[in-house]
Amino acid sequence: MLGLTDENWPAQTVKGRLLIPQAIEMEVAMRAQTLIPALIVLAAACLAEPANSEAAEAPPIVVPAADLAWTDLDPAGAPGVKVATLWGDVAKGPFGAIFKLPPGFAAPLHTHTHDMKLVIVSGTYIQAPKGQPEFRLGPGSYLLQPGGSYQHTTSCDQAAPCIFFVESDGAFDLKPAPEK
Numbered sequence: 001m002l003g004l005t006d007e008n009w010p011a012q013t014v015k016g017r018l019l020i021p022q023a024i025e026m027e028v029a030m031r032a033q034t035l036i037p038a039l040i041v042l043a044a045a046c047l048a049e050p051a052n053s054e055a056a057e058a059p060p061i062v063v064p065a066a067d068l069a070w071t072d073l074d075p076a077g078a079p080g081v082k083v084a085t086l087w088g089d090v091a092k093g094p095f096g097a098i099f100k101l102p103p104g105f106a107a108p109l110h111t112h113t114h115d116m117k118l119v120i121v122s123g124t125y126i127q128a129p130k131g132q133p134e135f136r137l138g139p140g141s142y143l144l145q146p147g148g149s150y151q152h153t154t155s156c157d158q159a160a161p162c163i164f165f166v167e168s169d170g171a172f173d174l175k176p177a178p179e180k
Contacts, residue, residue, distance in 0.1 A: 114170030
């Protein structure tokens with residue numbers, strides 16, 4: 001705590017400028033002398049390259065759009081839907097992939113087991129939660145789609161294919177909602 005006493009406080013003003021009492025000014029300067037070296041050491045530790053880090057030595061993984069390996073997601077259940085897996089396994093576990101829906105594609109009311117994070121790359125992605133109005137997402141939009149009991153329809157506007165990035169902590173599935 002600063003050493004505020006009746007001798008050095010209150011501060012005075014001259015021509016509208018605050019004059020800091022000399023005792024306070026000296027104490028602030030002394031604290032800065034010990035704090036600045038500590039901050040420099042902390043910054044150096046944070047910025048230092050980790051020793052024996054395999055991640056630091058790994059090269060970047062680069063996949064140009066022309067080199068994406070597109071495959072059919074489910075020719076029987078989702079005709080025309082393509083997927084390009086970037087990492088993981090869409091069918092078995094955690095993954096990152098790019099999905100492509102054909103113009104006019106529509107999936108009926110359904111759920112997914114796992115949460116999915118989507119970023120729309122192109123086209124207009126349309127989703128309608130059960131009992132609520134649809135929402136339309138264009139390029140650059142983000143959606144955190146909950147897994148579990150979240151029932152919704154998914155479609156793509158007629159104007160262009162919908163291309164979007166998806167990341168999930170579990171395998172992709174599409175479970176039709178029970179009919180009532």
